[in-house]
Amino acid sequence: MHYDVVIIGAGMSGLAAGIRLAYFDKRVAILEKHYAFGGLNSYYRLGARDFDVGLHAVTNYVGPQQRNAPLNKLFRQLRLDREEFDLHPQNYSEVRFPGATLRFSNDIALLTEEVARAFPGEVDNFRRLIHDIEHYDDTRLDVPYLSTRSVLRDYFREPMLIEMLLCPVMFYGSAEERDMDWTAFVILFRSIFLEGFARPREGVRPIIRALVKKFRSCGGKIRMSCGVQHLEVRDGRVGGVVLESGESITADTVFSSAGYEETMRLCELRDSPEPSFSPSPQPSPLEGEGGMARLSFVETIGILDTAPAALGHEATIVFYNDADAFTYETPREPVDLRSGILCCPNNYAGHDSLPEGVVRLTWLASYDHWVGLDGEAYGAAKRAYHPSFIEQASRFLPGMADHLVFTDMFTPRTIWQYTGHLKGAVYGSPRKRRDGRTPLSNLFVCGTDQGYLGIVGAMLSGITMANMHVLGRQ
Numbered sequence: 385m386h387y388d389v390v391i392i393g394a395g396m397s398g399l400a401a402g403i404r405l406a407y408f409d410k411r412v413a414i415l416e417k418h419y420a421f422g423g424l425n426s427y428y429r430l431g432a433r434d435f436d437v438g439l440h441a442v443t444n445y446v447g448p449q450q451r452n453a454p455l456n457k458l459f460r461q462l463r464l465d466r467e468e469f470d471l472h473p474q475n476y477s478e479v480r481f482p483g484a485t486l487r488f489s490n491d492i493a494l495l496t497e498e499v500a501r502a503f504p505g506e507v508d509n510f511r512r513l514i515h516d517i518e519h520y521d522d523t524r525l526d527v528p529y530l531s532t533r534s535v536l537r538d539y540f541r542e543p544m545l546i547e548m549l550l551c552p553v554m555f556y557g558s559a560e561e562r563d564m565d566w567t568a569f570v571i572l573f574r575s576i577f578l579e580g581f582a583r584p585r586e587g588v589r590p591i592i593r594a595l596v597k598k599f600r601s602c603g604g605k606i607r608m609s610c611g612v613q614h615l616e617v618r619d620g621r622v623g624g625v626v627l628e629s630g631e632s633i634t635a636d637t638v639f640s641s642a643g644y645e646e647t648m649r650l651c652e653l654r655d656s657p658e659p660s661f662s663p664s665p666q667p668s669p670l671e672g673e674g675g676m677a678r679l680s681f682v683e684t685i686g687i688l689d690t691a692p693a694a695l696g697h698e699a700t701i702v703f704y705n706d707a708d709a710f711t712y713e714t715p716r717e718p719v720d721l722r723s724g725i726l727c728c729p730n731n732y733a734g735h736d737s738l739p740e741g742v743v744r745l746t747w748l749a750s751y752d753h754w755v756g757l758d759g760e761a762y763g764a765a766k767r768a769y770h771p772s773f774i775e776q777a778s779r780f781l782p783g784m785a786d787h788l789v790f791t792d793m794f795t796p797r798t799i800w801q802y803t804g805h806l807k808g809a810v811y812g813s814p815r816k817r818r819d820g821r822t823p824l825s826n827l828f829v830c831g832t833d834q835g836y837l838g839i840v841g842a843m844l845s846g847i848t849m850a851n852m853h854v855l856g857r858q
């Protein structure tokens with residue numbers, strides 16, 4: 385079987401790339417090793433309930449009138465009707481540190497007011513930061529690495545404000561520990577604070593449904609439970625895609641959303657040099673060990689017999705940190721309880737009709753710990769964190785323990801098992817391949833390791849890579 389393009393992975397980036405290519409009459413096949421679509425943002429059914437794997441918020445939310453915003457570009461490029469995503473905006477969210485809380489919504493005016501209230505001497509600096517971020521060109525591929533912490537220190541005198549701005553941004557997309565590249569910060573800051581959060585009432589399912597339906601209607605082919613075992617390399621190109629079943633497929637071009645390192649392993653090119661045509665603008669922090677993917681999370685999902693609002697909690701997402709400084713790194717312990725993200729899907733506009741209350745609590749976690757446990761010890765370790773879940777969630781939803789009817793927990797091991805991402809690393813490698821190129825001339829990475837993160841980011845990555853490397857459009 386021969387295709388114009390084979391795409392590894394039916395996550396957000398693979399599906400979006402597939403739609404774009406199939407729409408322009410390319411013969412495209414998406415190969416997915418899991419039985420469910422969505423990759424890192426998939427869904428499952430347990431105990432007669434539907435769960436999302438990852439969805440807290442669709443970031444980048446804007447109304448239809450902001451035509452040049454990423455979300456609206458995405459709808460245009462994929463020829464999707466925005467109604468199909470059924471997006472409902474957040475109530476408001478919070479960053480909570482000891483002695484200071486900043487509320488924010490999908491209108492930056494609220495966060496500006498909150499900065500003026502909590503850090504009165506910094507509000508003009510905050511306005512200057514917003515102005516500079518609004519005018520920053522994030523499309524250039526050759527910008528050198530710049531430490532976000534050092535840039536923010538040039539704007540602000542209050543260290544805690546820097547930590548409070550970094551906390552949601554790093555939690556929602558930094559593959560780097562402790563600091564992050566300025567361009568990545570700008571992209572995420574816009575997506576979280578200048579645009580905002582929304583959610584489909586049914587969770588991630590409508591988004592996946594719309595993508596799969598569109599891809600198929602354009603003539604694309606998807607094969608599920610169809611893992612790629614390896615890529616045959618001939619003369620500096622991928623000559624064949626060999627499936628776990630032993631079947632072989634050929635394609636002019638191969639896109640992989642499996643991750644850069646994971647894809648190199650499929651080609652047995654782990655130690656291959658960087659291609660000379662791919663500029664490597666980012667110096668030291670992300671080279672060598674610093675470039676290894678490692679940040680992962682545990683999440684407990686609690687089902688309540690009442691809505692969070694009935695317990696006095698109306699915030700959509702709370703990013704909390706129990707010290708003045710925010711520590712974003714792989715913990716030495718199984719789970720880092722010092723900071724976390726508490727998300728209540730009920731607290732989006734129009735979500736009061738959800739049948740049950742839901743609380744999602746996410747913490748940084750150590751992949752090495754969780755993957756080293758055998759079946760029984762693994763279950764026991766998960767159960768050991770149940771009291772911490774109740775304790776932390778009860779800080780925001782007092783009395784929630786009396787309303788808890790079901791919990792489920794996933795760990796870095798779950799993420800690795802279902803997506804194949806090394807170390808269960810949700811945001812991939814800190815070293816992004818912004819041009820998508822690999823040492824093989826017809827193999828390109830899309831999604832997490834290309835550089836755009838999250839649901840909207842991954843879809844934009846698929847679109848950009850399809851435009852750039854196959855369709856010859858910008």
Ligand SMILES: Cc1cc2nc3c(=O)[nH]c(=O)nc-3n(C[C@H](O)[C@H](O)[C@H](O)COP(=O)(O)OP(=O)(O)OC[C@H]3O[C@@H](n4cnc5c(N)ncnc54)[C@H](O)[C@@H]3O)c2cc1C
Nearest residue numbers: 393395396397417423424438440441612831832838839842
């Ligand atoms: C717990 C959690 C919470 C999250 N919350 C949010 C959120 O609230 N908002 C948000 O915007 N983003 C969130 N994200 C991030 C978001 O889900 C990802 O950034 C995005 O989905 C990545 O898409 P992708 O296409 O790049 O990669 P993936 O989704 O990882 O897709 C890659 C696909 O490739 C498949 N694959 C891998 N190897 C092979 C192989 N050899 N053969 C065939 N198939 C293969 C995998 O099975 C997978 O389906 C969250 C992620 C997690 C894990």
